[in-house]
Amino acid sequence: MADYKPQELDKKWQAHWTSSKAFEVDVDASRPKYYCLEMFAYPSGHAHVGHVRNYIIGDVMARTKRMRGYNVLHPFGWDAFGLPAENAAIKTGTHPETSTLDNIAHMKGQLQRLGISYAWDREIATCLPDYYKFNQWIFLKMLERGLAYRKRSTVNWCPVDNTVLANEQVIDGACWRCGSIVEPRDLEQWFFKITEYADELLAGLDTLTAWPEKVVVMQRNWIGRSEGAYVKFALADPSVVSGFGRTKDVEGSSGVSRTDHVEVFTTRIDTIYGANFIMLAPEHPLVERFAAASSDPAAFRAKAQAFRSQERDVRMGGKQGFDTGQRAINPFSGKPVPIWVANFVLWGYGTGAVMGVPGHDERDFEFARAYNLPITIVVQRADAPLSAETMTEAHAGEGSLVNSDKYNGLPWEEANRVMTADARARGIGEGTVQYRLKDWGISRQRYWGTPIPVVHCAKHGVVPVPYAELPVKLPQITTFTGRGDSPLAQVPEWVNVTCPTCGGPARRETDTMDTFVDSSWYFLRFCDPKNDEQPFDPADAAYWMPVDFYSGGVEHAILHLLYSRFFTRVLRDVGLVAFDEPFTRLLTQGMVLKDGAVMSKSKGNVVDPDDMLQKYGADALRLYVMFVAPPEKEVEWSDAGLEGSFRFLMRVWRLVDHWCETIGGEGIPESGTDCTDAERGLRRKTHETIRRVTGDVEERMHLNTAVSSLMELVNELYSFSEGTAHGAPSRVAAEAGRVERAQTIAVLREAIDGLVLMLSPFAPHMAEELWERLGHVGGLAKASWPSFDPEV
């Protein structure tokens, strides 16, 4: 009897896969393709079992699809730019490139030791010039198309990481990475115009039927489309602001307000007769105008300023505001209404001014009650009529209009349509669509990222670096201060260049790109990773894309996936791809917890896969992680569970070891129909298992039940063996070969071959070894997935 020595098998077969280039693939139009991808890794140093779970999930899929006859692309790479490496450099002095490449080497080794079937010949690292060259290439294309633009704006500044954050990277007013409170800061920044694609990104969500509903909903909310109308309220005393220009021209707003009126955005124009006041965001430019016109401008400004700084804490302090003393004319009722400044009105959304309809908006109701502003019912419901005096909450729902002149009696939704049209006809308003989604600020004042490929010329302003001069390589720097200004500005010989247009002196842009740029198209680069002319050959992408199966953490449900969908559309418009959606099927894998908490170095609760490999080998770890729960679910790590999976593999090993002499080799008869009851029972179990495992892996992605089906088959085989060879395999090894009946051998062979094949995506090292011992030539690379006969 041969012993099961997992570590030796791991080595043997990993070497075999490498030398035979088992997982390297080329475009082959004669075969169906399958692109299986796991989100590439940030090279933090060591992968723990939580990271590794994702790669095993993808590997089971990739290996299964290969056996099902697909030409499988299963690549891997490194999201290698980013803050942690640079922060480490500030602390330790080690250059980010050094630490990053070291980390990549270590983690690559970890993945190889797990036997993940990657096409390593396609490996990419975003920090290498041959990759980020095409970040720059794409940037220039976006610049040409007006999709990259520069703007002075108030940005989210993280005082600890010393950099700008995208809106998406600010969580509860704090930095997503380090948790420090974000400060506003005015800077010239580069933006990508993702809002141009807002409608398309929203509509595309409906086609993503193989994405988790949760992710689709999160994206939909994030884009935050709402239909409404701009409405102008004329100022009762326009002289306070005469001669002043636009009041609002910010991202996300197409509204143009002149200062002889206040323009509001509302989704409920049908309630406008109940608009008893106007509220401005503290940042609104009219506030300053009103201050100047007031009796005590300094006090006025101080009040507004106080609300502005409180903005983040509105929920704590409640709704507050003050009357500016100015009046505006409600364009529908013709009545003058007071203009207030309110701390909860957002400057960054709509027009930064809203109409206050306390009867029909919860927030306005609260504000009106706090400051004793009048409430008017304008939408009355039939069942339980409202009264302004007694109502305890706003009625935001349905009803018919009252107190609204000629619109009285109209159902609210119809009134909304009619009044929007009327406002437009009268030139006092217009239907519009607003999005929560903002353009994507990509400038970072950091070193370890892609240089933005433009120069600033005194004569010509912003001038793109010519394509032929790409990549703009990161200069070597030796000191990392973390001061907060762009580190690239320290390198004069790099910064000072000549203008490509006039040859005069110019300065390079010293900001680098947000690392989310890197990850927004890497899946396309894998199609053609060595291309030096363009990001990828469109023909290669046409064959491999879209990604058929994509798995990764749910934390990327919004940022990465939305940006990738955006980039795909941009590259479509550039003419490189012919589809809209990059990822057909998405799986968000659950985290692995230890002691009830997410694994992290700082908590000291990480499980290093290498420790498990030393004890049990790669197959047991792979099998356990797949068996413990469905892939989407969070799981608690359990040493005992891993032990159980190891025991199961031992059971399989002994079983096959027992039978391989008897059933192995060539010339075994096909499993037929002339069976005893026991044989028929085993055949039935075999075919049922094939059906279940195939469905569980390919369709349902219930890898845990796929494994349990295999366990059942093994149990059945043990029982069958008992009836055949009078005892459990371990005890009757000497009796192997006792079976004389050809039919028994055939049935056993069918079952055991099937078992080994179906086990191979989960435990590939052992499966290869057993397959070889069963007398099959050519390895599992040549084997195909078993099929089942419903008749059986």
Added chain:
RNA sequence: GCCGGAGUGGUGAAACUGGCAGACGCGCGGGACUCAAAAUCCCGUGGAGUUAACGCUCCGUGUGGGUUCGAUUCCCACCUCCGGCACCA
């Protein structure tokens, strides 16, 4: 507050289209093997009751109702937990 998802033995979980609840594993109990242990193999393992015994009966999928011959699954109300968003007008 709004939007998602979940709640099943001691435990991780399963039940795919409304059809034997708890597959498979862990743990635990018992047995075989052994001088002994480990490993391995076999049997048992939701609760209560009942039988000399094979068995049989009742209860049981967060709570309360409902639809149905039949509900973990569908409907209504509620509770709890997890995740996301959070004055977006």
